[in-house]
Amino acid sequence: MSDREATPDRGFDPETVLADREARGLRRHRRPAEEVAARTRFAPDPKGDRPRFGRERLVFAANDYLGLADDSRVERAASAAAREVGTGAGASRLVTGDTRLHRALERDIAETKRTERALVFSSGYAANVGTIGALAPDVVFSDELNHASIVDGCRLSGTETVVYDHCDADALATVMAERARETDPTADERWLVVTDSVFSMDGTVAPLGAVCDVAERHGAWVMVDEAHATGLHEDGGGVVQREGLSDRVDVQMGTLSKALAAQGGYVAGDESLVELLVNEARSFVYSTGLAPPAAGAAREALRIAREGDLRESFWSNVEYLREGLESLGFDVLGDSHVLPVLVGDRADAVALADGLRELGVVAPAIRPPTVPDGTSRIRVAPMATHTADDLDACLDAFEAEATRLDLP
Template identity: 40%
Template sequence: MTSSTLHDFLEPNLKALREQGLYNEIDSLQGPNGAEIEINGKQLINLSSNNYLGFSNDARLKKSCVEATEEFGVGAGAVRTINGTMTIHDELEKRIAEFKHTEAAIAFQSGFNCNMGAISAVMTKKDAIISDELNHASIIDGCRLSGAKVIRARHQDMDHLRELAKQATESGEYEKVMYISDGVFSMDGDVAKIPEIVEIAQEFGLITYIDDAHGSGVMGGGAGTVKHFGLSDKIDFQIGTLSKAIGVVGGYVAGSRELIDWLKVRARPFLFSTSLTPGSAAACITAFDLMEKEPGTINKLWENGTYLKTGLKELGFDIGHSETPITPCIIGDENLTQKFSRRLLEEGVYAKSIVFPTVPKGTGRVRNMPTAAHTKEMLDQVLAIYEKVGKELGVIS
């Protein structure tokens, strides 16, 4: 039974969230997370998955997972530094490094763990971190955990970054200064200005850190935003997930051999959490192989993203400044955003509302994630439903 003290905190705060349109209802899928999903017995076109390339349901990844499970077991049985490192984990890390064009890589249990572990393993209270104001929550938490001074940089404002870098490095207050940015910003779909970041970092001696969770498997032939700009040897930390375009679970850091050796003895989530399951590691390896052998899958993702973007913009929706398949429809008011998402669901489209605190207040949006698995017919149906609901709720005329 909940204590009265806890109840007195939870009850009014939950009520307030619901009244403000900030309470997120969690839906359970009855089956796989593909281009179409089933929720409560209803078939829906799915535009809320990060399964960009459709790999989560790919028969070849399933086969790799099953075979590795039969060989190594369902779990690793220990943390990596004791005896939870298996040859399949070594193979995965080697494959990631090859794909990312770096000397080495380290695999974590999640992308969130990467940021919690990698930042705090290198940065301390004697240091400063300049962080883009729209960076992912895991970056924000990783910065806090490090104890370093966190300096917020205006989103994608390179003049502001140069100003902050100059102040931080010339002040004499800090031993090290790092700049952190998402590679692809998950709520808006815009891409970090990697060439400018590298130029400023070299000018002021900054450590560079790019979280490419939504760029991995999408940009640069799948190798990410840094590879897209041909600057794989200029970014110190490249972070990626194994749970979005790769389709499985986990995360990784790619970089120099020296960096990876350090993280293996200092990154706390790596040291104190059981390894990725052998089946997951094997499935990830297959995903990397498929991205190289079948580039048409990535091309299809981009074709679908462009098609949906163009259609929504022509209907009059505000889709922001996305440069990637991520396609936000910015509604603004939180309650209207939640209502818009519910009406889409009723009409057969599953596209979740995104509201504060994930995005700033007053910028509520429905975020659409087209994938390589969607057909043109599905997207045409989506556009027709968007037009109907948009006009009904006065979002478009």
Template identity: 65%
Template sequence: MSGEADGGADTPRDRTPDRGFDPAGRLAARARDDLRRDLTPVERVAARSRLAEDPGSDPITFDGDERVVFAANNYLGLAGEERVRAAAAEAASDVGTGAGASRLITGDTPAHRELERELADAKGTERALAFSSGYATNVGTITALDPDVIISDELNHASIVDACRLTDAETYVYDHCDPTDLRATMRERSREATGEESWLVVTDSVFSMDGDVASLAAICDAVEEFGAWLMIDEAHATGLYADGGGVVQREGLADRVHVQMGTLSKALGSQGGYVAGSATLIEHLLNAARSFVFSTGLAPPSAAAARAALRVAREDERRREQLWENVARLRDGLEAIGYDVWGETQILPVVVGDRERTMALGDTLDDHGIVAPGIRPPTVPEGTSRIRVAPMATHTEEDIQRCLDAFRAAGEELDLV
């Protein structure tokens, strides 16, 4: 006994296994794989802003000159638009800065209802429902639908991928933007199906990394042939086409799409996401979508700002035209310099290919006052690392030219053009 007391045997504490985590080791592994990232504070959300190094827990210090930002999804420049800011301030004063509870308890305010009516009108549906984020919208909607089978484009957004993982559905992935492969996948599944099944086909309309557009009419044809439901993610399209619609509206397909999803945080310059569809769909989601039911409602100032932004997007045709003019000028200029520019939308992926050369290009652009960081795997496939250039309607001709000059100088420095 005295030997044990003197430490001759392990104490219970000594025998306790280590079942904790090693954040430092995981961070070191990310750094070794060149995947560690830091936060980069911006002074304001606009076409031009000063940036700061990540201060950790210390106060932010902004110094140096403004840089031109080509890395935001604020496509119409509405995050700082006077009418949008005024609407947010008025809602904060009249309704409150936060919803205070789930929408199903006491968090359902006039700001939410007014936004949802406007969204439903713009999307050509009976009703709409606003969520606290686009991510929560996709996860909540897909899990609430609880399909037996999900058939998803291979380059769909991470929130769709995660939603598929959270369901019990058997998930199939079809080749990117390939309605023929979608149809073949559905045909194969139909041969295997036993009894009745619910099928959900889901795709982005505009893909955030490639800047291309799904062939929605052909997808509708395939979906209708097999009696499935179709969900379209319009995150990067909402507000950019006539009357504030997305690609679904541009192509006149609203009556063929069962679930229209979108965000309020990109072209509409606010925060949150939404689903638009039939009244019964919305009633089901507000009862069954866990990310809606168990989240505090979208902040009233965000809802009011999104509604005001949607009104600007619907009424201010010149603002939309300015965006597309900036897009065309940048695309033509980048291609003239010698860059490979993918896509067909407001998203301009300048594809370099090699990871290291892409990141060096992003750093060199920053040295020239342009914010357009490199995008590398696993965000994009191996061999397709790129600079994702995102112009805004509020970029001036001087801003566009400065961007082109920086790409030319950086490309020559790095022997890319």
């Protein structure tokens, strides 16, 4: 037997994994878009060839809530940053990648979030993972539907994680009380409660005031992920600002890639928190600084968001679309701007999404394992830039497909 024949196969087999996902209806496929806008043309993945775009469709699937990704003011800000600073930061912020533009964006975020300071990361994912790791809590109390970046932050930090029932402050109180009974009161433990403010697949909003009440009874810190809320409330803030909780939430985290139409993430809080992250958050210390065009775009988008006109249009569109979908007999989950239309059966949800696409409306089917069995849904995300005709076209498509598929 030759040495080659005796060598065991310890390699990887991506094709088998992909085939298994395909068989279970779980394989994901990219759908390239020519542009990021309320209206965009979609094409199959060109796999290296030039894409061939079909007819234009209305997008009700983007997180570009204020429609600023193709706003000329934001585009000009990104272009100006590229000309004046460069297309890339060139190094970690702690080396030579820190610029006046980054500092200005952080000051604007801190002012909006009503904190002493803010720190910008290369992504929201990096912000969550780096912050939880830097805080190094002894235990994290985490909402059961928290974003994957929070889950991974807990895993990578190696901290003990206690999961509590979704948006249930009473359940949080129960698990924290149990932990308190099991813990030596003289032990120097650090406790962290982490929750999204808006949950992007269910449209639910965390009861942040009640969460703060429970955490404060146990001397714990509260960290809130405002990814799907930043820019959408008073003065461009999030749910934390809407509820008047800026002084009770210790760590405010968010993203620049949704309503702020750019890329990157941020953490806002006290001076000492930000200094700790500058020194201990590995995803900040060992990453190239945020690209200047993204920083310039985010800063301009935040300025526009704070003016309020687009926010008013956005919330008007949310209300109109929710009422319209409910009038058609659909069960629209949650109480936020994310409108999950409950279908139930996985196959029905996929058929509905495919039918909507054929009628010119892009709204994805969300199915297991992303959501529990029997709760497949269509996730509808209105934007401030959708016109009345766009909204009516969306509702007409839902009505036509509901009739064709005998839904709901």
